[in-house]
Amino acid sequence: MGNTNYKIQKQNRIDNEGVELRRQPIGVFDSGVGGISVLRECVKIMPNEDFIYYGDSKNAPYGTKPTEVVRELTIAQVKRFLEIPIKGCVIACNSATSAAVRVLREMYPELPLVGIEPALKPASLYKRDPRVLVLATPMTIKEEKFKNLLAKYEDKATIYGLPCPGLMEYVEEGKYDTSEVSNFLEELLAPYRGGVIDAVVLGCTHYPFVKDKISQVLGPGVRVFDGGEGTAREMRRRIDVAGLLTDKTTRGEVIFENSSEDKSKIELCNRLLNMYQ
Numbered sequence: 450m451g452n453t454n455y456k457i458q459k460q461n462r463i464d465n466e467g468v469e470l471r472r473q474p475i476g477v478f479d480s481g482v483g484g485i486s487v488l489r490e491c492v493k494i495m496p497n498e499d500f501i502y503y504g505d506s507k508n509a510p511y512g513t514k515p516t517e518v519v520r521e522l523t524i525a526q527v528k529r530f531l532e533i534p535i536k537g538c539v540i541a542c543n544s545a546t547s548a549a550v551r552v553l554r555e556m557y558p559e560l561p562l563v564g565i566e567p568a569l570k571p572a573s574l575y576k577r578d579p580r581v582l583v584l585a586t587p588m589t590i591k592e593e594k595f596k597n598l599l600a601k602y603e604d605k606a607t608i609y610g611l612p613c614p615g616l617m618e619y620v621e622e623g624k625y626d627t628s629e630v631s632n633f634l635e636e637l638l639a640p641y642r643g644g645v646i647d648a649v650v651l652g653c654t655h656y657p658f659v660k661d662k663i664s665q666v667l668g669p670g671v672r673v674f675d676g677g678e679g680t681a682r683e684m685r686r687r688i689d690v691a692g693l694l695t696d697k698t699t700r701g702e703v704i705f706e707n708s709s710e711d712k713s714k715i716e717l718c719n720r721l722l723n724m725y726q
């Protein structure tokens with residue numbers, strides 16, 4: 450149903466308003482503010498595109514919820530995006546991607562849609578037989594998608610998956626630069642200090658905002674990998690292939706929306722995006 454509607458809408462827009470379609474925004478979705486670590490990469494490589502970022506902070510965290518609940522929440526938001534409409538969609542949340550990306554691809558086969566998954570490929574291949582620690586939500590670690598990813602690289606690397614319930618909350622509450630989060634990480638990562646691992650994968654989009662703190666605990670010898678840049682590149686490639694790159698030559702706009710009634714979330718979104726501009 451959604452599929453047919455989308456096709457008809459898209460066809461009409463191409464026939465009648467080809468330029469308009471190229472100028473539609475790209476939707477970026479996360480359970481909260483974490484997906485801004487992916488949005489910032491999108492803005493870097495597609496500066497003239499418009500983006501609408503939706504954080505579902507009211508329902509966060511996703512990573513400790515049942516998969517079906519997260520699937521429903523994610524599908525509902527993609528439907529709302531399509532009503533705006535958008536020309537492409539980034540699921541900037543590893544947990545939501547694990548739960549919903551396969552279904553969404555079936556629902557909207559023509560929509561340029563990109564999900565994010567832990568950057569296990571570059572981390573497993575950057576040297577011979579590295580020991581790789583993957584930090585992610587409990588959902589990402591337990592889902593089929595991650596198991597398939599593990600199966601692909603386990604002969605190239607020794608991989609440890611570590612669920613980190615409680616970590617995303619520090620970013621979500623704007624406490625990413627506090628001693629509280631340092632203490633949390635010291636305890637969580639204690640078994641992996643002192644040369645036990647070669648690389649760490651940030652398998653949740655909230656974690657890049659505490660990347661320096663993770664590095665401080667694990668030490669400078671541990672390489673850090675995060676999938677934000679690869680995801681942004683893939684989105685650009687998909688909209689390029691679909692002939693949907695904007696024809697504008699001026700800088701695009703970023704609009705933030707959030708399901709939370711707490712107005713400070715939007716201010717936090719701006720702050721996180723500007724941290725890297």
Ligand code: DGL
Nearest residue numbers: 480510511512543544654
């Ligand atoms: N940012 C999300 C991810 O990449 C998850 C955080 C959460 O809602 O648990 O997995």
